[in-house]
Amino acid sequence: MKLSRTAAALALGLGAAAASMAGGAVTQSPAGPLQAQADAIVPNKSEWTILAWSIDRNQPLFAVNADQTMVPASNNKVFSAIWALSLLGPDYRFPTDLLITGPVQNGVLRGDVVLKGSGDPAFGYPSYDRDVMASPRKMAESLKRQGVTVVEGGVIADPYIHDRQNFGPAWPLDTGNGASRYAPTVSGLPFNRNMLWIEMRPGPGGLGFARIPEVPEIPVINTARMGGGRAYAVRKPDEDTVRIRGAVGGRGPHRFGVGAYEPAYLAAGAIRQALREQGIQVRGGIRIAPTPNGAALVHRHMSIPLIEMVNQLGRKSDNFFAEHVWKAAVAKATGQGTFAGGGAASAVFFHDKAGVPWGHLWQADGSGLSAENRTSASAMVRSLIFAHKQPWSRQFHESLAMAGDRNGTLQRMFNNPPAKGNLHAKTGYIRAVRSLSGYVTTAGGETVVFSFIYNGRNTSGARGVQLQLGDLLAGYRR
Structure with a gap:
């Protein structure tokens, strides 16, 4: 137009x-x-x-x-x-594509895995996938069927069907630029409502935590302590670092959700986690970039209507x-x-x-x-x-x-x-x-x-x- x-x-x-x-x-x-x-x-x-x-x-x-x-x-x-x-x-359905950027030689992918989004808000959405990892696992299985055991590169996240402004203009202050649950960030490559979940569980070594999905690219600073029951997870409006504060009581696990500042990391992290579950080694990290020319389609996930x-x-x-x-x-x-x-x-x-x-x-x-x-x-x-x-x-x-x-x-x-x-x-x-x-x-x-x-x-x-x-x-x- x-x-x-x-x-x-x-x-x-x-x-x-x-x-x-x-x-x-x-x-x-x-x-x-x-x-x-x-x-x-x-x-x-x-x-x-x-x-x-x-x-x-x-x-x-x-x-x-x-x-x-x-x-x-x-x-x-x-x-x-x-x-x-x-x-x-x-009846329109949003596609989310898994692609590869190089040949597969003796089980080694000589390139990167690419996850290219079209802005599907239902991808990994908990109301539609009780297991939010179900769709990433199907993608990983498709790559495994091609005989891949090692990804020499990393995972490219491509959200460029949208701009990189991940929250709207003049949103209410309590949204925290997409940190809140009722108004999380917007992305061309969404996953799990663009929420990073932190699961905390007391253990012999103290209070540990895990990211869901596992995305170390999103920093987490844990200063929570044992005792009470008022822990919470937050991030500042202009950065992705998640801070866990307060105190937790009981055996747990305790879960806290924060809208990711850069949500494309979540989908890419989920794919990397699914690949590793399939026994596929991923040597590189995650980066956000457009899909390279010549990338070959491995699997296409189609959304709900x-x-x-x-x-x-x-x-x-x-x-x-x-x-x-x-x-x-x-x-x-x-x-x-x-x-x-x-x-x-x-x-x-x-x-x-x-x-x-x-x-x-x-x-x-x-x-x-x-x-x-x-x-x-x-x-x-x-x-x-x-x-x-x-x-x-x-x-x-x-x-x-x-x-x-x-x-x-x-x-x-x-x-x-x-x-x-x-x-x-x-x-x-x-x-x-x-x-x-x-x-x-x-x-x-x-x-x-x-x-x-x-x-x-x-x-x-x-x-x-x-x-x-x-x-x-x-x-x-x-």
């Missing part, structure tokens, strides 16, 4: 924040009973962007500042899912899957998954395909963690209408959390009919933001798409407003 025509306009009118509107109003507030009821429900209207739209009648039911841009929090994942499904398709990843975005609001799915769409659109290039490419797509006006949408990341993301309710509604009309519409609808369903983020919302088991939507929450966007069938049988986005201090009160608006739509009969 060529972005030259629009990138300049976006740089002038949007910036990273897309704070100002482009053009005039897109959606006029409708007159009617629902608008009056919505107005009565919504306080402090300047803190809201709201739109409810009947797909069947192709007209608004109520609106409050529908064209005003605000921070969407995890409602940003809606755009990431729609974009990826459109560009890649619900994209739609299963989208389910993680919609139902579980998984930040890790969201960032990787979004960067996959960026890579498809621009050639490489970059945070810097994603915002413009996304805005172009939703303008061209869903009719979102310039200035109404800016994706600084894929998950919604960034405070630089912006959308209007009208942009969200337009995008949801676009998704509703696609061949994968049913799958997208099913990917969203369902009201009252224990397996999603709406399990404690809309627990009574007619919204329960009917309204399905994406939730969103970060500091000073509460958002809810999705679909509902009214009591009169109309399909309605809606977006309720709040930016302000009273997020608990905003949730109550969203509940009332959702119930208003669910119970509406023309």
Whole structure:
């Protein structure tokens, strides 16, 4: 996709924040009973962007500042899912390749092993591989079947389908630039949610530890002691060194997870560990580099389908899957998954395909963690209408959390009919933001798409407003 025509306009009118509107109003507030009821429900209207739209009648039911841009929090994942499904398709699978750079002579590989990623967030993911080493072991077995007993070189990790910025712009401070469990780092070569696990076990010689996977390239400094039970593992936001502090009690083992600053080391370390388990000696270390020309494919691992990843975005609001799915769409659109290039490419797509006006949408990341993301309710509604009309519409609808369903983020919302088991939507929450966007069938049988986005201090009160608006739509009969 060529972005030259629009990138300049976006740089002038949007910036990273897309704070100002482009053009005039897109959606006029409708007159009617629902608008009056919505107005009565919504306080402090300047803190809201709201739109409810009947797909069947192709007209608004109520609106409050529908064209005003605000921070969407995890409602940003809606755009990431729609974009990826459109560009890649619900059945798309990410490949992760094992290659070799030299000939095999008398059992010796005269070169390196290469692990080339395409940004598969499910590679070694604990929810899909109970044994996170299962896929690396299959790769190692493929190399062993070629008669390899020694790798003369080392392991090259190739994450270059993405840029090397492994955490999003303006992420919350508590993410530690990808150190936290709820928002670990992003990589073109992910493994095990990009978490390095430290397992500690008291022994005769003191308090020992092991890395999982075994990656000595990531330094670990252990100052923990015996006694108590409050040990923890941390790293500074700008380095990969993991520090174990505090005290552990009992026999253990005790496990602590930290998002790796350079996650490509984890996947490469897992491959090296799997090779050694197969009795293959690896003489060299790990280095991060592009795949050399002429490298020969030994094994290709294919991921779970994209739609299963989208389910993680919609139902579980998984930040890790969201960032990787979004960067996959960026890579498809621009050639490489970059945070810097994603915002413009996304805005172009939703303008061209869903009719979102310039200035109404800016994706600084894929998950919604960034405070630089912006959308209007009208942009969200337009995008949801676009998704509703696609061949994968049913799958997208099913990917969203369902009201009252224990397996999603709406399990404690809309627990009574007619919204329960009917309204399905994406939730969103970060500091000073509460958002809810999705679909509902009214009591009169109309399909309605809606977006309720709040930016302000009273997020608990905003949730109550969203509940009332959702119930208003669910119970509406023309």
